[in-house]
């Protein structure tokens with residue numbers, strides 16, 4: 130059975146990770162990691178970061194800062210009171226993740242580290258993450274850079290801990306999130322799409338199609354090159370979406386779902402997309 134540690138401070142957690150990077154596994158809410166623990170594994174040290182106060186920040190000023198060990202339930206309680214549109218968009222996504230029992234355990238950081246639904250919308254919101262290790266110190270990384278390499282979760286250093294997620298608290302003309310879930314029961318979606326538009330910038334993120342969400346940079350560029358005040362013709366854009374999506378996944382069922390989600394996201398009322 131894995132050994133268990135529950136540090137009270139960030140320093141203690143970083144020291145454990147620094148001294149034993151290979152056998153230490155970070156556990157936040159444990160909803161993803163615990164089912165994969167092997168009963169005969171007595172090498173692994175399970176580092177429970179759920180009690181560390183420094184990872185529980187919730188701030189809504191010029192930047193929105195969400196500590197990595199904040200549970201989805203804690204986040205929802207906070208976001209509901211803020212009347213902030215960016216938090217409102219994140220609230221909508223978080224409130225439909227899993228079920229209330231899982232949301233009481235699962236953390237925002239765990240969801241982002243696993244490339245879950247929050248990672249998809251945070252990618253469209255161009256979020257940054259704060260990571261820290263004893264050797265590397267504290268650094269900010271754009272989520273899009275972190276998720277660039279599908280299948281690689283490494284935060285940079287093997288002993289990096291995800292400290293917090295940072296989102297600019299700015300005015301958006303349009304924020305949209307949609308997903309397709311196979312069962313009506315709470316489960317990880319088959320595909321999800323997030324779009325965020327502000328000024329002349331538009332970001333499109335695709336989630337759940339692979340291990341980690343990704344930005345659709347060709348589609349984004351095309352949308353920006355076209356005058357966003359002109360409703361976009363799906364005829365042309367649809368072909369481009371298919372080309373970019375087909376390069377990511379060759380499953381035609383999956384592609385069809387993504388196509389429908391993107392069409393709904395981008396062809397929504399032009400006034401919404403254009404912020405008019």
Ligand SMILES: Cc1cc2nc3c(=O)[nH]c(=O)nc-3n(C[C@H](O)[C@H](O)[C@H](O)COP(=O)(O)OP(=O)(O)OC[C@H]3O[C@@H](n4cnc5c(N)ncnc54)[C@H](O)[C@@H]3O)c2cc1C
Nearest residue numbers: 155157158159160161162227235236239240242245246291
């Ligand atoms: C029944 C069920 C339904 C689910 N439904 C959904 C769903 O609808 N949508 C969805 O997106 N997900 C879903 N999930 C997946 C998962 O529960 C969530 O993504 C959850 O937010 C993960 O958070 P956690 O705190 O439990 O992560 P953990 O299991 O504790 O950790 C997940 C991973 O992240 C790493 N990690 C966690 N915190 C940090 C940190 N601070 N620094 C570095 N690494 C870290 C861990 O080492 C581990 O690899 C579901 C899971 C279950 C069991």
